[in-house]
Each structure stands twice: as structure tokens, then as C-alpha cells.
Amino acid sequence: MQAAGINRSSIQFKGKRVPVYTGSFWTSKQREGHNLHEIAYRACFKPSLPKYFIEKYTNEGDVVYDPFSGRGTTVIEAALRGRRIIANDVNPISAILSGGRLCIPELQALDRRLSHILSGTPVKERHTLSMFYHKHTLNEILLLREWLKKRKLSGTEDALDRWIRMVATNRLTGHSPGFFSVYTLPPNQAVSRERQLLINKKRNQKPEYRDVHALIMKKSRNLIKDLDISTKKYLSQAATSALLINSDAAATRQIKNNSVTLVVTSPPFLDVVQYAKDNWLRCWFNDIDVNEIAKRITMSKTVDAWMQKMQQVFFELYRITAKGGHVAFETGEIHYGKTRLETIVLEMGLHAGFEVDRLMINEQQFTKTANIWGIRNNTHGTNSNRIVLFRKK
Ligand SMILES: C[S@@+](CC[C@H](N)C(=O)[O-])C[C@H]1O[C@@H](n2cnc3c(N)ncnc32)[C@H](O)[C@@H]1O
Structure with missing residues (x-):
């Protein structure tokens, strides 16, 4: 045992020892965190997940990035804490949901x-x-x-x-x-x-x-009910330098080399969530062609196809991450827990040039059954998130 409630073990991967930390690092409660996060999006993570990494691995003014930003949980949490932000997603609804929340109206x-x-x-x-x-x-x-x-x-x-x-x-x-x-x-x-x-x-x-x-x-x-003057100020500061991109995560030329201190992200897992189809009415309202998005969203039918795509993403993440910076990459359990993606993710990160810092498994008693889109998230009565944390030397 390490700290209270945290178990430390290790796995061997390609002749190297990878530390594995298991415990309750962040809460799985549905409504934990600022109310500003209360925007629904398929397969979004709880704000407490990016909060953990932002607090631990960045300081005010550092750049925090999410290449698969979704509703913008990572970047909104980072902006609320005085960090500069970059968000990318092939779905333009993503920038609408995050960009709109950076300037709080009267x-x-x-x-x-x-x-x-x-x-x-x-x-x-x-x-x-x-x-x-x-x-x-x-x-x-x-x-x-x-x-x-x-x-x-x-x-x-x-x-x-x-x-x-x-x-x-x-x-x-x-x-x-x-x-x-x-x-x-x-x-x-x-x-x-x-x-x-x-x-x-x-x-x-x-x-x-x-x-x-x-x-x-x-x-x-x-x-906006729980925003005070200082968090509103942080948000408007973040708005002045925010980069909200609508590119493929593997080709984000707008982001400079070695410029990002921390990436916290959760990729699309195979073809289990229909991000384009589920957003058709939102696209209609915003005059966006849903069929165009459907063509661009990564919907891998096999683990091999997913790997090929994500390897390109890892090369790109390596390019833009600053020396000493970190990448926290969520790895799902798919096929109802039978396939775990962390060894694949470890391999891709190492191949791109990162070193592995640790594998973190956040486990908590579940408060709500979450067994959806083929990702079993409540085995043995717990919610779990599995994150591989990489570091750029
Ligand atoms: C698991 S969701 C991310 C949710 C996010 N963590 C949140 O809290 O809202 C994955 C996102 O990846 C986006 N996406 C899929 N393929 C992509 C690609 N090739 N490049 C960039 N974004 C992509 C989808 O539109 C979706 O918003």
C-alpha cells in the first residue's frame, strides 16, 4: 500500500516495469465540480478526472490540450483554473459547446x-x-x-x-x-x-x-450559479488565447511544436458511440452538415484499425508536447471488458517517443449503473477509469 486507499503494483511491459496505481484518485459522482460543466455530450468524462491531472501536473498559465475534446470537460476545467487552453474535435459542435462557455454573460x-x-x-x-x-x-x-x-x-x-x-x-x-x-x-x-x-x-x-x-x-x-469573480476572470483570460480547432487529432498543424504542458483525453473507442448520428439535431440547429462529420469521425471497426489511427495521434501528441510535459490518455475496456486497451496504448505511446510514467486505475463504488455503449464500467460494483500517463523526456 502507498497512500491511504491507494494500491501500488506493477506490470512488465517490453522488459520494463510499469507502476500501476489503483484507488480513488477522483470522484465518480455525476454532479461533482462546477455547474458550468453541466452540458450533456456522449461519453464525456467527469470534470474530476481532468481536474486531478491539471492540479498535479500544471501551473497557472500553462497550456492544457484535449485532442478529442467533446463537450470540453478538460479545457473548461483548465480555464476555470487559470490555464491556457487548446481544444480540438472533428465535430464542430464541440467548439460551440466549449467556446460559448468562456465568456460569461450578464x-x-x-x-x-x-x-x-x-x-x-x-x-x-x-x-x-x-x-x-x-x-x-x-x-x-x-x-x-x-x-x-x-x-x-x-x-x-x-x-x-x-x-x-x-x-x-x-x-x-x-x-x-x-x-x-x-x-x-x-x-x-x-x-x-x-x-x-x-x-x-x-x-x-x-x-x-x-x-x-x-x-x-x-x-x-x-x-453560472457557482462562478465567482476570480473564476469568471480566469475564463475570460483563457478566452483571449484559446485555440479551438476542428481538425483530425492526427493533423493539428495549428499547434506549435513543444507547446503543450498537459494533455488529458479520452479517444473514440472503436465504433461504439455514434457521435455524428446522435448529434443530428444539434447539427441541424447550427447549420452543420452531419454527413460531412460522419465521414471525418474515427469509427474503427477493429482494434487494428483503431491502433493505426491512434498511433498517428500519438506521433502528433509527441510533436506538440513540451519537454517534461505529460499526456493522460484514457484507455477503455471494450467488448464488455474482454478487451483492455492499455497494453496497446502503452505500445503506441512508447513508439511515439514518450516514456511511461504510470498506469492509473481509478476505482470507486458506483452510484449509478453505467453499462452503456459496450464499455462495461461497473464490474464488481465499481466505476473505473483506466489512464496511461506518459511523460516527454
Ligand atoms: C470520448 S469522446 C470525448 C469526450 C470528452 N472527453 C468530454 O468529456 O466531452 C471522443 C470525441 O472524439 C471526437 N473524434 C472522433 N474522431 C476524431 C478524430 N479523428 N479527431 C478528432 N476528434 C475526433 C468525437 O467527435 C468525440 O467528441
């Missing part, structure tokens, strides 16, 4: 902007989304969509618009009256129109009116 100004947008001339309905929305709600969503599109095209989109875009994207569909839609799957997983019709039939439900203005205000108040 609630009165937000209220006025929403009143202005929603008092516009009703947009003619061209979309068959009546299975999700009441016609007046849909009209409000369309007003927002048109406004945001025009502002973006004319180059006049400002921080308030970006905030509204981020919150509205998050409120489009969900399973409570806090969302714009009738009851459907959780917000990170929009179902098809046909499937929604079946859900409505089964539940004998019709979309009721949802007040878009009130719901955006409510969610905004919630997101």
Missing part, C-alpha cells in the same frame, strides 16, 4: 438579447420537426437559428450570441420539461424522427409549448 443583457431575437418576424416552417416540438416552440427555435446564422455569416456574432447558441444547442431535446422538446432520449442522443413518432405513440404524448426564452434563462442561471 443575465440582463442576455434577457434583452433573447427578447429582441424572439420578437422577430416568424420564420416559415420548412422542417418536419413537429414530432419533437409544439409549433410555437419550433417557431422560436427557428427565430434563434436564423438570427445565429445571419450573425455568423455577417461576422457580427458576439459573446452573447455564442452563449445563446451553446445553451440552445444543449436544450434542443431531452427527457424533462427543462428542454424544448417533448419527452425523448437524454439530450446527448437525438433519436430519428421516425423513432420519436414511436415514442410519442407509446407514451401517448404530444409536444406541449415550451418557452424557449425562459428555458435559456433558467439553464444560464444554473450554469
